[in-house]
Amino acid sequence: MPTNLPVPHVLQIRASAGAGKTYQLTRQYLRLLKGLGSPTPEALRSLVAITFTNVAAAEMKERIISSLKEMILSTPEGKDLSRATGLSPREAESWLETILRYYGDLQIRTIDSLVFTILKAVAFELGLRPDLEAELREDQLLARAFDRLLLEAGEGEKELERLFRQVLTTFLELENLGGFNPEGKIRFRLLTLFRQEIRKGPADSPWGPSSLKALEEELCRLGQELTEKVREHGGTFKYPAYGWEKMFQDPLRNLKATPFKKDSLAEVIKAPREVIDRLSPLYEAFRQAFDAYLLARAVERLAPYMKLYARLKEELETIRQEEGLIHGGGWLELIKEALSKGWTPHIYCKLGARLRHFLIDEFQDTSRAQWEALEALIVNCLAEGGSLVYVGDTKQAIYVWRGGDSELFQEVPQSLPADAYRLDLPYNWRSCREIVEFNNRIFSLLAEEEMALWVAKGLLYGTKPPRGVDPYASHLAARIKQTFDGAVQQLPPEAPEGGKIRLYQVKEEEAIRGLLEEMLPSSFEKYGQVALLVRSNKQAERLSTWTFEMGLPTVTENALRLAGSPLIQSLTALLRFLEYPLDNVALAGVLLGGLLPETPAEEVLRDFLVSWQRGRGALEEYEGAGTNVSLYGYLKNDRFKKDFSGVADRLEAFLGRVGRVSTYDLIRGIFDELDLWRRFPAETAFARRFLELVLRYEEEEGGDVSGFLDFWRQGGGRERLGFPEGLSAVRIMTIHAAKGLEFPAVFLPFPHWKIRFDPLVRLDDGRLGYATSPYSQKIRASLMAAKISQALEALNLLYVALTRAKRELVVFFLSSPKRQGFDIGKVLWRLIKEAGYFIEET
Numbered sequence: 001m002p003t004n005l006p007v008p009h010v011l012q013i014r015a016s017a018g019a020g021k022t023y024q025l026t027r028q029y030l031r032l033l034k035g036l037g038s039p040t041p042e043a044l045r046s047l048v049a050i051t052f053t054n055v056a057a058a059e060m061k062e063r064i065i066s067s068l069k070e071m072i073l074s075t076p077e078g079k080d081l082s083r084a085t086g087l088s089p090r091e092a093e094s095w096l097e098t099i100l101r102y103y104g105d106l107q108i109r110t111i112d113s114l115v116f117t118i119l120k121a122v123a124f125e126l127g128l129r130p131d132l133e134a135e136l137r138e139d140q141l142l143a144r145a146f147d148r149l150l151l152e153a154g155e156g157e158k159e160l161e162r163l164f165r166q167v168l169t170t171f172l173e174l175e176n177l178g179g180f181n182p183e184g185k186i187r188f189r190l191l192t193l194f195r196q197e198i199r200k201g202p203a204d205s206p207w208g209p210s211s212l213k214a215l216e217e218e219l220c221r222l223g224q225e226l227t228e229k230v231r232e233h234g235g236t237f238k239y240p241a242y243g244w245e246k247m248f249q250d251p252l253r254n255l256k257a258t259p260f261k262k263d264s265l266a267e268v269i270k271a272p273r274e275v276i277d278r279l280s281p282l283y284e285a286f287r288q289a290f291d292a293y294l295l296a297r298a299v300e301r302l303a304p305y306m307k308l309y310a311r312l313k314e315e316l317e318t319i320r321q322e323e324g325l326i327h328g329g330g331w332l333e334l335i336k337e338a339l340s341k342g343w344t345p346h347i348y349c350k351l352g353a354r355l356r357h358f359l360i361d362e363f364q365d366t367s368r369a370q371w372e373a374l375e376a377l378i379v380n381c382l383a384e385g386g387s388l389v390y391v392g393d394t395k396q397a398i399y400v401w402r403g404g405d406s407e408l409f410q411e412v413p414q415s416l417p418a419d420a421y422r423l424d425l426p427y428n429w430r431s432c433r434e435i436v437e438f439n440n441r442i443f444s445l446l447a448e449e450e451m452a453l454w455v456a457k458g459l460l461y462g463t464k465p466p467r468g469v470d471p472y473a474s475h476l477a478a479r480i481k482q483t484f485d486g487a488v489q490q491l492p493p494e495a496p497e498g499g500k501i502r503l504y505q506v507k508e509e510e511a512i513r514g515l516l517e518e519m520l521p522s523s524f525e526k527y528g529q530v531a532l533l534v535r536s537n538k539q540a541e542r543l544s545t546w547t548f549e550m551g552l553p554t555v556t557e558n559a560l561r562l563a564g565s566p567l568i569q570s571l572t573a574l575l576r577f578l579e580y581p582l583d584n585v586a587l588a589g590v591l592l593g594g595l596l597p598e599t600p601a602e603e604v605l606r607d608f609l610v611s612w613q614r615g616r617g618a619l620e621e622y623e624g625a626g627t628n629v630s631l632y633g634y635l636k637n638d639r640f641k642k643d644f645s646g647v648a649d650r651l652e653a654f655l656g657r658v659g660r661v662s663t664y665d666l667i668r669g670i671f672d673e674l675d676l677w678r679r680f681p682a683e684t685a686f687a688r689r690f691l692e693l694v695l696r697y698e699e700e701e702g703g704d705v706s707g708f709l710d711f712w713r714q715g716g717g718r719e720r721l722g723f724p725e726g727l728s729a730v731r732i733m734t735i736h737a738a739k740g741l742e743f744p745a746v747f748l749p750f751p752h753w754k755i756r757f758d759p760l761v762r763l764d765d766g767r768l769g770y771a772t773s774p775y776s777q778k779i780r781a782s783l784m785a786a787k788i789s790q791a792l793e794a795l796n797l798l799y800v801a802l803t804r805a806k807r808e809l810v811v812f813f814l815s816s817p818k819r820q821g822f823d824i825g826k827v828l829w830r831l832i833k834e835a836g837y838f839i840e841e842t
């Protein structure tokens with residue numbers, strides 16, 4: 001890593017898996033700390049590291065802290081770090097103190113979180129409510145807006161009622177869809193439109209809906225004219241047994257007819273040359289009308305949805321004004337607007353720091369909208385002598401569906417006002433020799449012309465690709481070659497030897513289960529060394545049922561959700577109680593969770609319930625004249641104070657702090673006073689992450705206890721931990737979640753994913769259309785462009801999956817006839833065979 005680049009500079013690190021990109025980024029962070037001089041919160045705030053997920057941000061913070069500790073203790077690793085970063089043990093110590101003291105100023109976060117903080121800083125100037133809140137769960141926000149529309153329609157808003165009716169008609173007639181739940185499908189389509197707009201630009205049509213009726217009539221007229229003229233000139237349609245002539249007479253009922261796809265009239269009719277020449281323009285006119293009709297139909301299909309969607313957006317705007325809620329895509333646009341007005345100095349002033357250096361991890365998954373929101377800030381920081389280091393690997397771009405745009409990787413240095421440098425990291429530091437060589441052989445094959453073309457054709461067209469040259473397949477093949485060119489990695493001089501690749505072919509899924517049962521318990525000293533990687537959550541569920549039945553300790557992504565931790569459950573129960581002290585269920589949760597050290601919880605509750613059963617009279621007596629029968633009132637009652645000494649006092653003390661201190665300080669106080677760190681050692685990781693979440697929430701949304709609880713209920717509880725090290729349980733997770741991680745042994749039990757088809761396409765003229773076969777040529781181009789991106793993503797997923805293993809990699813192939821069509825398993829199979837590996841049949 002070059003340590004003395006002159007500022008300003010942009011450094012691009014593009015390297016394959018396990019090459020040390022995140023490792024270098026962490027070191028660069030420490031190096032920049034050194035360059036900032038004496039540790040202050042302002043200096044800390046000027047250094048921004050952007051990660052792809054909150055989990056990755058939490059992990060990077062941990063890495064920074066543990067690196068500083070190593071340096072303070074001058075361990076061998078610490079000495080190496082000191083040498084590489086220039087930080088002496090003393091400097092490391094004072095930075096660590098500053099970081100721990102001003103933890104909230106540590107700017108290691110996701111792009112969305114950074115952009116939202118900035119947005120809050122300029123909310124007033126942008127005419128937004130200052131108590132603006134982020135709604136990260138766009139489906140929920142949209143569901144609310146949709147419900148409000150339904151309500152308005154139900155209350156007699158005529159225009160809206162008409163719109164809903166139109167959508168339903170399109171749904172039932174044009175799309176031939178039925179079923180019991182049109183509402184669910186309509187909601188889903190609106191959500192797709194919303195996502196499309198957030199990630200890929202405006203959804204509004206530049207033109208109104210086309211006149212489908214007129215196009216239908218024109219098509220039928222041309223079809224009939226053609227049949228009449230053919231007959232008039234003594235010609236006949238080919239293949240009378242298939243009724244080609246009839247198809248031209250009634251094209252609307254024969255949209256998929258073969259003769260409509262022929263390139264020339266000579267392929268459709270039998271007639272002398274001069275007749276064919278004479279009628280060819282008519283056939284061409286028919287074909288054009290046919291294409292225009294198909295195009296209009298696709299746009300028309302979406303038109304009522306677009307109108308409803310326009311209303312939905314108005315509703316979203318109302319929610320924003322009424323409640324200050326704003327969705328992710330919305331804030332990216334707003335911040336872009338603010339920055340384009342040259343507000344950067346003002347933003348810095350509000351943030352209390354100038355941003356000087358940016359570090360960005362996993363850059364290949366950044367979306368254009370995200371980049372555009374950040375760009376002006378980065379330009380500004382470069383203009384003031386700062387730097388940008390961004391790292392990534394286009395082979396690992398697996399978030400195209402969320403707008404990730406790996407082409408930005410090359411564009412960025414050209415658009416920025418600073419000298420650009422590039423660093424190669426040629427070694428793979430992660431895996432043993434066998435694994436590195438396996439991946440080298442497999443993935444370098446994808447950079448070969450013939451193989452790339454075979455893969456491209458298969459992924460785009462399945463088992464029956466068109467013969468000869470196909471422009472889409474050639475384009476995809478070129479991109480595959482370009483992506484995997486340079487995939488070969490070197491082994492560092494002292495790389496660990498060995499490693500194992502095990503490849504099996506099985507006939508039924510049951511056999512995969514059998515092999516797992518055989519291999520998992522016997523092969524590894526510790527279960528914690530094994531990760532089973534899958535494509536979908538459903539597969540993860542299936543596998544965890546199996547491992548559960550086998551009696552193997554297992555940890556899945558869901559098990560790491562914060563809401564699943566007993567400590568966090570009791571803590572949120574305590575917050576619910578503090579928000580509303582009459583919430584008996586919440587207080588019961590606090591007592592039963594053992595949060596308060598001195599509570600004989602069951603005894604208290606039994607007593608309370610017995611009293612309750614005896615009748616309100618008795619309880620009201622405890623509570624004095626109060627009418628609310630609350631557990632809290634019961635605990636506070638003097639009669640019981642001595643039995644349950646301290647409980648009510650503690651609760652009262654906490655209650656006294658609500659609203660006077662921040663939610664974060666309130667919870668930290670609870671941790672200290674109840675000695676939770678010591679009393680719940682197994683839950684430390686959950687507790688730390690929870691505190692971080694509270695802090696992040698507070699920074700971004702400034703909310704009180706109620707606000708935090710709303711956020712928690714609406715999805716905060718789904719936040720999860722990174723997979724903890726040292727836990728002796730088999731990890732089951734999706735390949736998406738495994739990105740950036742590594743494990744001693746990796747199993748890929750179901751490598752058979754296909755590319756996903758998205759019927760929503762953007763046409764050349766900017767309009768959106770809904771693609772169903774047969775496609776207009778214009779739709780075909782957009783559709784194939786989308787398919788090409790998805791095909792690349794499917795291959796990239798394979799690359800991510802196969803590069804997570806340090807020592808052992810196990811892959812199962814299912815050869816059951818149930819597995820039909822062309823999938824990634826087929827690609828992998830051929831790559832493995834050509835690379836000369838043996839697949840064992842069982």
Ligand SMILES: Nc1ncnc2c1ncn2[C@@H]1O[C@H](COP(=O)(O)OP(=O)(O)OP(=O)(O)O)[C@@H](O)[C@H]1O
Nearest residue numbers: 016017018019020021022023024429430739740741
């Ligand atoms: N220069 C190095 N010396 C020793 N170990 C290294 C070095 N670089 C990286 N490593 C180790 O190699 C492993 C992979 O590093 P890291 O996760 O940073 O790679 P990466 O390029 O970000 O990988 P991926 O793209 O697959 O997420 C880690 O265990 C890291 O500690």
